[in-house]
Amino acid sequence: MAEKIRVLLAKPGLDGHDRGVRVIAAAFRDAGFEVIYTGLRQTPEMIVSAAIQEDVDAIGVSILSGAHMTLFPAIRKLLDERQADDIVLFGGGIIPDEDIAALEKRGVARLFTPGATTEETIAFVREAVSKRGKKEDIM
Amino acid sequence: MTVLDKLFKGELAALARIISYIENRDEGYRRLLSRLYPRSGKALKIGFTGPPGAGKSSLVNCVAKKLLADGKQVGIIAVDPTSPFTGGALLGDRVRMSDLPTDGSVYVRSMATRGSRGGLAAATGNVTVALDAFGFDYILIETVGVGQVELDIIDTCDTVVVILVPESGDAIQALKAGLMEIADIFAINKADRPGAKNIIAALQNMLEIKREQSEWKWPVIPTEAINNKNIDELLAGILAHVECTRKSGRFERHRREQIRKKIFNILESQLNALLHDRLVDVSDLEKIVSDIYSGKSDPYTASEELFKLAPMK
DSSP states (O other), X not given: OOOOOEEEEEOBXXXXXXXXXXXXXXXXXXXXXXEEEOXXXXXXXXXXXXXXXXXXXXXXXEEOSSOHHHHHHHHHHHHHHTTOTTSEEEEEESOOHXXXXXXXXXXXXXXXXXXXXXXXXXXXXXHHHHTOOOOOOOO | OOHHHHHHTTOHHHHHHHHHHHHTTOTTHHHHHHHHGGGOSXXXXXXXXXXXXXXXXXXXXHHHHHHHHTTOOEEEEEEEOBOTTTSOEEEOGGGGGTTSXXXXXXXXXXXXXXXXXXXXXXXXXXXXXXXXXHTOSEEEEEOOOOOSSOOGGGGTOXXXXXXXXXXXXXXXXXXXXXXXXXXXXXXXXXXXXXXXXXXXXXXXXXXXXXXXXXXXXXXXXXXXXXGTBTHHHHHHHHHHHHHHHHHHTHHHHHHHHHHHXXXXXXXXXXXXXXXXXXXXXXXXXXXXXXXXXXXXXXXXXXXXXHHHHOXXX
């Protein structure tokens, strides 16, 4: 059976603007992904813990609050600490170009800003996830 | 060290990997389950079912927190539907569970139905085996929002809580076959809304005769998940049901029946595979279809002939 792509979508911090993340959730669902939506006001700890429990391929984080320089590195750090570094971390929001460059250097695979199409995000996830592949002995 | 070894050592990440493996029916998943089964059987499995929006996730969240406060380890499986059109799914039950601790005492897994129509995913039963073998005391299983006939939950659980709301209907709805028959406990959630008293009365009425003929008395519990109200009573009802069925022997009978069904399920799926390998693929199916379409044959005669041709042992 072909493996399903599982993506966790989350909104960290106090930012309550979830229209964007819900559009992405619907687009991913229609693309055939299994989307685990965790809702608003998530801490990095909650996001990483949920991602590991759900064994997702990717985490998509939506931030419109301006706290991206704090939250993305915090999530990245936790993923690395928990040996979940193979999970693809990406995001979207209102993020200045210089911050995007900085974050992409610090382990955020891709950041989408206003104007990005849902097709671009879907194509990105498919591509990024296909490169994943931790080989391990199950039994 | 293999992922399975890590699971047995208590690593949640390993459990999560194993569950994906089972869910995807990756190669060798049957052998994997053979390793997990002997370590399972200790956990109590409690099912929560009811119509969409009744508050299943919220109530599961409330019950889980009570169990955790009691020092129990809790595994949760929350099922949401897969789209029959795109194969995708939006799994949103975690939204109602975001205040659960992240300390490892509780594990939540969202599952998509992936084509199953009985309210659970085909792999949900197997996933409970993994959670059970991992060592959880309780496994709470939440179905998709159901109507009247998605009843797979009874084959997976020891106790079933049916969650209804004041708008769920009148005395006639309460009498209908299906969902109302599989409840061990009724929770009337959103009980602060108008109509709660009516539905509770209708259920009490319906249960009167059943109660006379059984040791189990089918509680009807008004709850308000959002206000955390009457959760103690709900949990007490669940535990009372487990105790009552253990005493009467129904607990064991029910589990034995589940094993019986499981064996037949596995056999059926093996036969199905055999059918597709040996029967359908080897014969000239399109010719038979044409014969039936043009009226020269019929599906019953054709099937019987195919069956005779089958090189089965």
